[in-house]
Amino acid sequence: MEQQLQQAVQFFKSEPAYKKLFIGFVKKYESLGRIGGTVPTALFTEEERQVLGRFFGVPGGQLYEEGSISLHMFEEQLKNTRFQDIGLQQLLEAYFGKIMISKRQQQMDREENIRLFLLDQRARHPILASWLGFLLEINGEGRWIIRLAEKDPRHFASMATSLAHAMKTLPSKAERLPMFSQRITGNPHAFDLDRDLGKMFLHLLSVDRFEEPINTSIIVPTDTEAVNELLNKYHLYRDDLLNFVTAAGLHAEDSTGIQEVWKAAVKRDAVQILPLRELVPLKRVYPAFGKIVWIVENSGVCSVLLDKEPRAAMICTNGQFTLAALVLLDLLVEEDCQLYYAGDFDPEGLGMAQRLLNRYPEHVELWRMDPDAYQASHPVNVLPPERLEKLKGIVHEDLIDVAKEMWRVGKAGYQEALVDLMVDDLGIKE
Numbered sequence: 001m002e003q004q005l006q007q008a009v010q011f012f013k014s015e016p017a018y019k020k021l022f023i024g025f026v027k028k029y030e031s032l033g034r035i036g037g038t039v040p041t042a043l044f045t046e047e048e049r050q051v052l053g054r055f056f057g058v059p060g061g062q063l064y065e066e067g068s069i070s071l072h073m074f075e076e077q078l079k080n081t082r083f084q085d086i087g088l089q090q091l092l093e094a095y096f097g098k099i100m101i102s103k104r105q106q107q108m109d110r111e112e113n114i115r116l117f118l119l120d121q122r123a124r125h126p127i128l129a130s131w132l133g134f135l136l137e138i139n140g141e142g143r144w145i146i147r148l149a150e151k152d153p154r155h156f157a158s159m160a161t162s163l164a165h166a167m168k169t170l171p172s173k174a175e176r177l178p179m180f181s182q183r184i185t186g187n188p189h190a191f192d193l194d195r196d197l198g199k200m201f202l203h204l205l206s207v208d209r210f211e212e213p214i215n216t217s218i219i220v221p222t223d224t225e226a227v228n229e230l231l232n233k234y235h236l237y238r239d240d241l242l243n244f245v246t247a248a249g250l251h252a253e254d255s256t257g258i259q260e261v262w263k264a265a266v267k268r269d270a271v272q273i274l275p276l277r278e279l280v281p282l283k284r285v286y287p288a289f290g291k292i293v294w295i296v297e298n299s300g301v302c303s304v305l306l307d308k309e310p311r312a313a314m315i316c317t318n319g320q321f322t323l324a325a326l327v328l329l330d331l332l333v334e335e336d337c338q339l340y341y342a343g344d345f346d347p348e349g350l351g352m353a354q355r356l357l358n359r360y361p362e363h364v365e366l367w368r369m370d371p372d373a374y375q376a377s378h379p380v381n382v383l384p385p386e387r388l389e390k391l392k393g394i395v396h397e398d399l400i401d402v403a404k405e406m407w408r409v410g411k412a413g414y415q416e417a418l419v420d421l422m423v424d425d426l427g428i429k430e
Contacts, residue, residue: 029089029100033105034102035071041067056073165184177191177231209233232321243322245318246271251286253283285331292337292338293332309426309427336363341367342369345413
C-alpha cells in the first residue's frame with residue numbers, strides 16, 4: 001500500500017495541472033471538513049484541462065462545459081486506475097506531506113492552544129489570575145489581547161511578566177507613570193498608552209477595580225479624563241500640573257520646613273489651586289486653625305462658604321476626586337484632622353461620599369447628607385432609571401437611609417440649596 005501511494009504521488013506530481021486541482025481540493029476539504037464540493041474548471045488553462053480530461057477519459061473541452069470537477073467524482077475515477085486502493089484524502093495528505101484539517105478544527109485547535117497557554121501564564125503569575133481568567137471566559141473587549149498572545153506567545157509571556165511585577169509593586173503614594181514604567185521595566189515609555197503593554201495594563205486595571213467576579217464585558221476608559229481617573233485609583237498619574245485640587249486655610253511643610261506660599265495664602269485669606277506636582281514633595285499639611293477641614297464638591301458653594309468664613313480650612317474637589325485631592329486628604333488624615341464631607345444628592349455624589357467613608361473610616365463625617373438635608377435641598381431633577389440603579393451600590397450604613405429616600409423620590413438635590421445651613425455649621429464647628 002505504501003509503495004502504491006508513493007507511486008500515485010509521483011504520477012500526479014508529474015503534471016502541474018494536478019497540483020492546481022489538488023490545491024482546490026484541499027481548500028474544499030478545509031472548508032467542509034470532509035471530501036465534498038467542486039472545483040471550477042474555469043480556473044484551468046486549455047492545456048491543463050486536456051491533462052485532467054485524460055484522467056477522466058473525456059476531452060478537455062467537455063470538462064470545461066461541465067463547469068466543475070467534483071471531489072467525489074475524482075475519487076470514484078481513482079478507483080478505475082492502478083491506484084484503486086487509495087482514497088482521495090490519503091492521496092492529498094501524501095501529496096502535500098501534511099494532515100488535512102478543516103478550518104473549524106484548526107480554529108478549535110488554536111483556541112485550545114491559547115487556552116492552555118493562558119492557563120500556564122495564570123499558574124506562573126497568580127496575581128494576574130483574575131485578569132487572565134477574564135480573558136479566558138469573556139469574549140469581547142479583551143479579544144485583541146488574545147490575538148496578541150496567538151501572534152507572538154513569547155512576547156506576550158514577557159509582557160505578562162512585566163504586568164505581574166507592576167501589580168506586585170503598585171505605588172502606595174503618587175508616582176508619575178513614566179517613573180513607574182522605568183522602575184518596572186527599565187523603559188520609561190513601556191507603559192505608554194499607545195503601546196501594547198500600556199493598553200494591556202489599562203485593561204488589567206479595568207478588570208482589577210471590580211471587586212465582584214466579572215461575568216460580562218467591561219468598559220476600558222478611552223477618553224483622557226476617564227483614563228486619568230483609573231490610573232489615579234492606583235496612585236499613578238500622567239499629568240501633575242492639570243491634576244489639581246482647590247483649597248484654603250491650610251499650612252504645609254516639606255523637608256525644608258513650612259511653605260511660605262501656603263502661609264501667605266492663609267494670611268491673605270486666599271484660595272490656592274494646588275497641582276499634584278506641588279503636593280507630592282510635602283511632608284505635612286494641616287489647618288491653619290483647629291483640626292477640622294470642610295470638603296465640598298461644588299466650586300460655587302465653596303466660594304460662598306469662604307465669603308462667609310474666610311478662615312475656614314476648606315477643600316473643593318470640583319467633582320470626582322483627583323489624585324491631587326486624595327494626596328491632600330491623605331496628608332490631612334496623617335495629622336489626625338476631622339474631615340466633613342458634603343456632596344450633591346445624586347448617585348455620583350453619594351458614591352463619592354461612600355468612597356471617602358471607606359477610605360478614611362475614622363476621620364470622615366458626612367456634612368448635611370442625611371434624609372432631612374435631602375428634603376431641604378428641594379430635589380426637582382428627575383433621575384433616569386439607569387442612574388437610579390447606581391443607588392444599589394450605596395451600602396455604607398451612614399448613607400443607606402438617604403439612598404433609600406432618593407430611590408423613593410427619584411430626584412436629585414444639590415448643595416446650593418443648603419448653603420445657609422452650611423454657613424451656620426461652619427460657625428458652630430469652628
